[in-house]
Amino acid sequence: MLAALLTGSSDLSMHGALLALFHGPWNPGVETGIVWQVRAPRVVVVAMVGAALSASGTAFQALFRNPMADPSLLGIASGGSFAAVFVLFHLPWAPLWVLPVATFLGCLAVALLLVALSRAGGRPNTTTTLLTGVILGSLFTSCTSLALLLSDEYQLRQLVFWLSGGAEARSWTHVALAAPPILLGIAVLLSVSRWLDALSLGDDHAQAVGVPLDRARNVVLVGTALAVGGAVGVCGPVGFVGLVVPHLCRPFAGSSSRTLIPVSAIAGAALLLLADLLSRAFLPAGIQLGVLTSLLGVPFFLHLLVRERRSQG
Amino acid sequence: MRIEWEDLTVSVKGREILSRVSGSLEGGRLEAVIGPNGAGKSTLLKVLAGHAPRAKGTVVLDGREIHRWEAPERACRLAYLPQFRPVASALSVLDLVSMGRLSHLGLWRPLGPQDRTAVERAMERLEIGHLARRDASTLSGGELQRAFLARCLAQGSPVLLLDEPLTGLDIGHQLSLLSILEGLAHEGRSVLWSVHDLRLAAEHSGEAWLLDKGKLTVRGPAAQVLVSPQARDAFGVAIERSEAGDWRFSKATPPAS
Numbered sequence: 001m002l003a004a005l006l007t008g009s010s011d012l013s014m015h016g017a018l019l020a021l022f023h024g025p026w027n028p029g030v031e032t033g034i035v036w037q038v039r040a041p042r043v044v045v046v047a048m049v050g051a052a053l054s055a056s057g058t059a060f061q062a063l064f065r066n067p068m069a070d071p072s073l074l075g076i077a078s079g080g081s082f083a084a085v086f087v088l089f090h091l092p093w094a095p096l097w098v099l100p101v102a103t104f105l106g107c108l109a110v111a112l113l114l115v116a117l118s119r120a121g122g123r124p125n126t127t128t129t130l131l132t133g134v135i136l137g138s139l140f141t142s143c144t145s146l147a148l149l150l151s152d153e154y155q156l157r158q159l160v161f162w163l164s165g166g167a168e169a170r171s172w173t174h175v176a177l178a179a180p181p182i183l184l185g186i187a188v189l190l191s192v193s194r195w196l197d198a199l200s201l202g203d204d205h206a207q208a209v210g211v212p213l214d215r216a217r218n219v220v221l222v223g224t225a226l227a228v229g230g231a232v233g234v235c236g237p238v239g240f241v242g243l244v245v246p247h248l249c250r251p252f253a254g255s256s257s258r259t260l261i262p263v264s265a266i267a268g269a270a271l272l273l274l275a276d277l278l279s280r281a282f283l284p285a286g287i288q289l290g291v292l293t294s295l296l297g298v299p300f301f302l303h304l305l306v307r308e309r310r311s312q313g
Numbered sequence: 314m315r316i317e318w319e320d321l322t323v324s325v326k327g328r329e330i331l332s333r334v335s336g337s338l339e340g341g342r343l344e345a346v347i348g349p350n351g352a353g354k355s356t357l358l359k360v361l362a363g364h365a366p367r368a369k370g371t372v373v374l375d376g377r378e379i380h381r382w383e384a385p386e387r388a389c390r391l392a393y394l395p396q397f398r399p400v401a402s403a404l405s406v407l408d409l410v411s412m413g414r415l416s417h418l419g420l421w422r423p424l425g426p427q428d429r430t431a432v433e434r435a436m437e438r439l440e441i442g443h444l445a446r447r448d449a450s451t452l453s454g455g456e457l458q459r460a461f462l463a464r465c466l467a468q469g470s471p472v473l474l475l476d477e478p479l480t481g482l483d484i485g486h487q488l489s490l491l492s493i494l495e496g497l498a499h500e501g502r503s504v505l506w507s508v509h510d511l512r513l514a515a516e517h518s519g520e521a522w523l524l525d526k527g528k529l530t531v532r533g534p535a536a537q538v539l540v541s542p543q544a545r546d547a548f549g550v551a552i553e554r555s556e557a558g559d560w561r562f563s564k565a566t567p568p569a570s
Contacts, residue, residue, distance in 0.1 A: 065399070194420050197404060198412055204395035205461075207364055209468065210388025210416030255403035255448075 037171070045170045045178060046276045046289070047269035049235045050245075052182040052227035054268025057242025058261050059189045062196040063220050064129055068304060070243035071107070071228045074133025077239070078140035079110030080232035085147045085159055100177050104229030110136055111221040162236045164288035170234065178234035185227025186265055192219050193257035200255070238290040240297020241268055247304065314340050314375050314390060314471035314503060321360050321370035323353075323527075330356045331368070332527045338505055340471065343498035345514040345535060346507040348524035349548050354507040355396050357524065358474045361505070362393035374472065388416035392468040396476040398461055406452070406460050407445040410436055413467030435466035438493055440486070454481040462490065466497075473497065475506040479513065491517045511552070512560050515539050523547060 053071070060069040071077055083106025087099055114136055118129040148159055189196075195216040198206040207213055231238070245268040246260060253263040272289070279292045317337035323330045331353045338344060346354045360368045363379035372379040375390050382390070392413070413435070414428040424432070436442045439459040444452065449460060458481045465473060478494075479487050491513065494504050498519075508514045514521055514535050521535035525547035531538050538544060539552050539560070551565045 191420060194412075194415055194418075197408060198415060200404065201409070201412075202395075202397065202399045204359075204364060204393075204397065205399070205412075207384065208362065208388065208393040208395060209412050209464070210385035212384040250403065254405060254408075256405070256408050 041172045041175050042170050042276075043273065044175050045234055046272050048175075048178055048182045049231040049238060050241060050268035050270070050272030051265035052185060052231040052268075053238060053241040053272075054245035054264040055186045055189050055261050056224040056227045057268075058246040058257060058264045059196055059220055059224055060242070061246055062200040062257055063217065065200055065202065066130065067247065068130060068243065068301070069133075070240070071111075071224055072237065072239045072242055073137070073301075074110075074114060074130070075135075075137025075140060076107045076110050076114070076133075076224065076228055077232055077237045078137040078144070079106040080104070080229050081163060081237045082106055082140040082144050082147075083109075084162070084232060084236075085144050088159060088162065089147050089151060089155065096173060097177055100181055100230055100233030103233035104181055104225055106140075107229040107232065108222065108225035110140065111225050115217060115221065161288070164236065164290050174234050178230045181226045181230030181233070185223045185225070185230060186261070188219060188223030188226065190258075190261050192216060192223070193261055196220065196257040196261075200257075236288075236290055238272070239294045240301065241272055241293055243304075244297050244300050245271060247300075316361065316372065316374045316391070316472050316503060318361060318372045319370055321357070321368055321372070323356050323360060323365060323368045329527050331360065333370075334524075334527075334529045335370075336522065336529065336532065338472070338503045340501045340503050341498055342520070343494055343504045343506075343518055344520045344522065345518035346505060346522045346524060347509075347511060347514050347538070347544075352524040352547070353527040354524055355476050356527075358393070358476045358505065358507060359395070362391060362474050363387060364393070364395075385416035385419065388468060388470065390470050391472040391474065392465040392470040394461055394465050394473075394475045394478060396480075398457055403448050403450045405445070406436075406441060406447050406449050407432070409449050409460050410441075410463045410467050413464040413469075416468065431469055432463075432467045435463040438466060439463045440489070455483060455486060458482060459486065459490075466493075471502050473502060473504045473506075475504065477507050477509065479508060479510060487513065511539055511562070515560065 057070045060071055060074065061067055063069070064074075080103035083102040084099055087094060087102045091098065114129070114133050117136075118132045144163065148156060151159060195206070195211050198209050198211045199216060199220075203213055206216070246264045248271075249260060249263045249267050253260050272293070275292050275296070276289055279289055315337060319335045321334045322332050334353075334357060346357060348354050356365070359365050360370075361372055361379075363372065363374075363382070366380060374382065374387065379387065411424060411428070411432050414424060414431065417428065418424065433442070436445060439462055441456065441459050441463055444456060444460070449457060452460065458478070462475075462478055465475065475494075478490060482490060487510075494506065495517065498504055506518075508518075516535075518535045520533060521538040522529060523531045523538050523541070523544055525543065530543040530547065531541050533541075536554065540554060544552055545565055549565050551563050553561045555561065
């Protein structure tokens, strides 16, 4: 975090940045302005988004009993993105707070649709759930593309920039908008971690130890939609974090959601900050965070697929 | 604690899996559900556990209709071991067994001394104490089975419904599980278990329920149920008991028609 505060496109000496940091935000001066008004909110936003995506990824992997479940992969984030594009496109005059509300509703709608569809016609299984999610995801991605096709040059640039996921030019206003849904969402998921553990053994076992199935599922979906909705609303879609981070944490944090959710949240925040830092330090300006995480996440996902097949066969 | 059920009927795609099954189980009883494959044993236990909301008929647990209990209240009264044991989850064995205490603890309260005792005792009884820290997904079939059984015991419920608890256990662990079940009945709990090994059912259960094609055909002392003509029809096997008490099973010759 410190490194992220100290690095940036304007040329500040490390000494100057540190001084500005410790003098607090009320101290006048250019350094203070850069560190506290430009970099700090960005760092906070990135950390929150990383935590939100990782915590909800952990919850989804338990809920769907599948190591490859992830709110981005299963189309939840696409629903949020579509809602955001809709707002940016049709209601450009809407106040800033409309965006996170819309992304939350978009995420929640897809989550509920996913559960309803995967349960239709009997017991949901892993394959149908994943497929349903991926298909819903591509449906909403197509809707988003349609919106892009219909937009004019100026809007197009804006939308594409937003859709590639990033934390450029985020202010304290953005922090204030994203923090409540994200923190609330993570808190909700954390509070039902015992349910998640039981659900990870399957519906029958969860019910046998006294988990109210429908309520548990709905609470997890709402929590996830809050966290992911908040994240998408402030950062655009940032893929693969929720998929990768829980897997990185499981070997040393165990599979119990009670420990895995907080550990993943912290690790996700750190990882995304690192990615953001890398993209700022080494990549040409304008390469967005979401592009980088996808570039790194796809190979990891493939590795996971191969390993899964090996362990089965 | 008493559980009773009346006129249970379950149909799936027009086929009756269970038809009009009634009965009850009192505290202190250990009773076996037997029957050929596809007779409806698992379905019966599932319905009794309240996991099949679309089943017709009523199940009354401790004086209240099974679906009217809140999930945790029900779990405090009834422990159910489903037949399907998932292996994918990488929880530790201790976490898995402790899950039996969820209904007592709710979402937030940490394990108290009483809960710890229940968990430790259950693991001890099933001889899995040494596996406590192991990742459950690395266990053998029999070890996993014992971990799930320990979860049921840790739950401390007065009614236990166990769907094929002997599956995957070696003969030594089968016998020790049976003595655990007898011990539970002795403590005053009601245990209903489904089983394929008819010898073990006859020797260890007080009574047996014979299910055939979704219908309850005989109920009575296990040994008598086994030698009944209904059992012969259900299994297609002639079942005899020698004077020395040994069981003999032989493929029945179909009745001349």
